[in-house]
Amino acid sequence: MKYNKSYGENGKDFQEYIEYLDTIKYSIPTELFNFISNPNRHNDSDESLHDSRIESILFSNNFEANCPNMIITLLGGTREFKIHFISICQYKIEQNCRINNLLTFEVGQEEVKYDPEGDYDSEVYLVFRAEFCDGEIEMFCEEIKIEENLF
Numbered sequence: 001m002k003y004n005k006s007y008g009e010n011g012k013d014f015q016e017y018i019e020y021l022d023t024i025k026y027s028i029p030t031e032l033f034n035f036i037s038n039p040n041r042h043n044d045s046d047e048s049l050h051d052s053r054i055e056s057i058l059f060s061n062n063f064e065a066n067c068p069n070m071i072i073t074l075l076g077g078t079r080e081f082k083i084h085f086i087s088i089c090q091y092k093i094e095q096n097c098r099i100n101n102l103l104t105f106e107v108g109q110e111e112v113k114y115d116p117e118g119d120y121d122s123e124v125y126l127v128f129r130a131e132f133c134d135g136e137i138e139m140f141c142e143e144i145k146i147e148e149n150l151f
Contacts, residue, residue, distance in 0.1 A: 024109050036107045052076040053100030080149045087142035095135030105130040
């Protein structure tokens with residue numbers, strides 16, 4: 001997927017990302033689509049996640065489904081964002097010292113390939129990617145909810 005322009009030489013511009021989101025619009029929750037397709041969430045406005053920093057990462061486990069959940073809390077200039085990742089199948093958090101100053105993020109759908117007990121299989125998951133000045137986050141999960149609170 002990697003459509004945001006900051007994701008290396010294969011990255012694209014924001015308009016192409018919006019065009020991509022239109023192709024998955026009906027397979028993701030409306031509330032999530034409205035949030036991630038809003039240009040003000042990606043620019044320098046007060047509504048943006050740009051320049052926010054991670055305040056906390058909370059793990060929990062859904063023992064019945066045998067998969068973790070996570071809440072990442074980001075602090076922006078005028079608001080707090082809680083990003084809920086539900087039924088995570090795979091994740092990566094890379095950082096140097098601290099993760100702050102979010103540069104860009106994207107949400108989409110991607111196929112995750114895995115080998116359960118010798119049978120090669122794949123499933124389509126939501127993917128969230130965020131690039132910070134000093135690290136990055138990548139989550140593959142069944143559901144993403146974004147909660148926003150003003151200070």
